[in-house]
Amino acid sequence: MNHVRASSSHYHFKPYNVGRWFIWGIYALVLLVAPLLWTSSLAQTMLSQIGIAIIACLAYNLLLGQGGMLSFGHAVYSGLGSFLAMHTLNAVSAGQLGLPVSLVPLVGGLAGLGFAALFGYVSTKKSGTPFAMITLGLGELIWSMSLMLPEFFGGEGGVSGNRVIGKAVLGISFGPQIQVYYLIAVYAFVCTALLFALTRTPLGRMLNAVRDNPERVEFIGYDTQWVRFMAFMISGFFAGIAGGLAALNFEIVTAEVVGAARSGAYLLFTFLGGATFFFGPIIGAVLMVVALVLLSELTSAWLLYLGLIFLFMVMYAPGGFAGLIMMNLRVAAFGKLRKLWTSYLALAGTGLTLLAGAAVMVEMLYHLQLNAALGPQMRFAGMALNAGGVDAWFGAGFVLLTGLALFELARRQFKQEWDLVQEEIEKEIKRRETL
Numbered sequence: 001m002n003h004v005r006a007s008s009s010h011y012h013f014k015p016y017n018v019g020r021w022f023i024w025g026i027y028a029l030v031l032l033v034a035p036l037l038w039t040s041s042l043a044q045t046m047l048s049q050i051g052i053a054i055i056a057c058l059a060y061n062l063l064l065g066q067g068g069m070l071s072f073g074h075a076v077y078s079g080l081g082s083f084l085a086m087h088t089l090n091a092v093s094a095g096q097l098g099l100p101v102s103l104v105p106l107v108g109g110l111a112g113l114g115f116a117a118l119f120g121y122v123s124t125k126k127s128g129t130p131f132a133m134i135t136l137g138l139g140e141l142i143w144s145m146s147l148m149l150p151e152f153f154g155g156e157g158g159v160s161g162n163r164v165i166g167k168a169v170l171g172i173s174f175g176p177q178i179q180v181y182y183l184i185a186v187y188a189f190v191c192t193a194l195l196f197a198l199t200r201t202p203l204g205r206m207l208n209a210v211r212d213n214p215e216r217v218e219f220i221g222y223d224t225q226w227v228r229f230m231a232f233m234i235s236g237f238f239a240g241i242a243g244g245l246a247a248l249n250f251e252i253v254t255a256e257v258v259g260a261a262r263s264g265a266y267l268l269f270t271f272l273g274g275a276t277f278f279f280g281p282i283i284g285a286v287l288m289v290v291a292l293v294l295l296s297e298l299t300s301a302w303l304l305y306l307g308l309i310f311l312f313m314v315m316y317a318p319g320g321f322a323g324l325i326m327m328n329l330r331v332a333a334f335g336k337l338r339k340l341w342t343s344y345l346a347l348a349g350t351g352l353t354l355l356a357g358a359a360v361m362v363e364m365l366y367h368l369q370l371n372a373a374l375g376p377q378m379r380f381a382g383m384a385l386n387a388g389g390v391d392a393w394f395g396a397g398f399v400l401l402t403g404l405a406l407f408e409l410a411r412r413q414f415k416q417e418w419d420l421v422q423e424e425i426e427k428e429i430k431r432r433e434t435l
Contacts, residue, residue: 073139112240
């Protein structure tokens with residue numbers, strides 16, 4: 001009887017985390033409803049690419065954000081997963097293999113896992129800069145092999161396939177884009193849930209410890225290389241699933257998917273989204289598709305704009321967009337956000353003025369360099385501009401300098417108010433701790 005009382009005194013009921021269930025419900029609802037709100041073929045194509053990018057960026061962030069491993073060649077695992085998935089799809093089409101099309105992405109995942117086990121055993125023996133250099137070398141190695149082995153990589157034309165195989169099952173043939181999107185959405189939700197669950201396991205916690213203090217982890221008896229290796233293989237598996245889904249979505253795989261540019265895109269947009277937060281790569285994935293699909297259609301200088309955005313984020317918001325969101329949520333939780341909204345408006349207004357002046361100058365410069373044969377006349381944002389005229393350059397420079405000066409004044413004012421709000425929050429926290 002005493003034993004029962006002692007046991008019951010140590011039992012604690014753990015209530016459901018309602019906020020977490022609510023967020024996951026919203027995530028599932030967005031994946032479900034998005035193609036019903038944006039029904040155009042362009043929107044559904046972009047949504048499909050966003051779903052694939054979410055898996056790829058989350059897989060990459062398992063190395064960068066969770067493990068502190070800066071990889072310059074992660075496209076190797078998603079790209080090789082794409083090629084293996086496409087060859088598998090072609091084997092299924094030829095009747096050589098009986099496998100449902102919906103499971104083809106898992107073949108890409110197993111391929112990513114296998115190659116990650118092979119290359120990761122070598123690269124994870126080192127950490128820090130040597131690890132980054134090894135991954136860069138492996139990425140260049142696979143890229144060069146893609147040109148040397150046309151039987152597997154398909155040469156410059158790549159490898160193509162057809163995802164519509166046999167008769168439709170329950171009306172699903174994967175011919176319409178909406179059916180492919182929902183397949184991608186299911187994989188995106190399951191992979192996101194699995195990767196989040198991994199962060200709550202002992203392996204996920206130990207991976208964070210290896211990132212923060214590897215010497216202490218080794219001191220208490222853990223093998224840091226083994227922890228990095230396990231994370232590398234898991235990341236390769238999910239990257240391969242993203243590659244397999246991309247093979248189904250585009251029905252063609254070229255050598256570009258294993259190139260350094262694709263690896264750089266994973267790094268850049270994962271950082272922009274916020275590598276230190278789990279949901280940061282999801283934001284980065286959305287930004288990646290919007291930048292690569294829409295921004296590249298609007299202007300030929302989109303890479304320049306992207307580089308400038310990355311530069312400013314590194315300088316002023318190293319936590320990415322997720323970091324900015326969490327900082328402001330903290331301020332809002334203490335009821336201090338209303339003190340900053342005028343400063344936010346000033347920053348937005350002056351920032352847009354600065355951006356407008358800089359954009360006009362960049363577009364005129366690009367026009368003179370790339371479209372000289374068309375003459376100096378050009379249109380930008382509905383305005384007719386003479387790229388060879390002094391008045392256009394003077395006006396753009398005046399707007400740029402005016403915006404820059406006002407932005408600096410607004411930034412200093414915002415910093416004063418932000419620091420004051422942070423002091424008030426710290427005092428409020430200490431007051432609550434004394435209660």
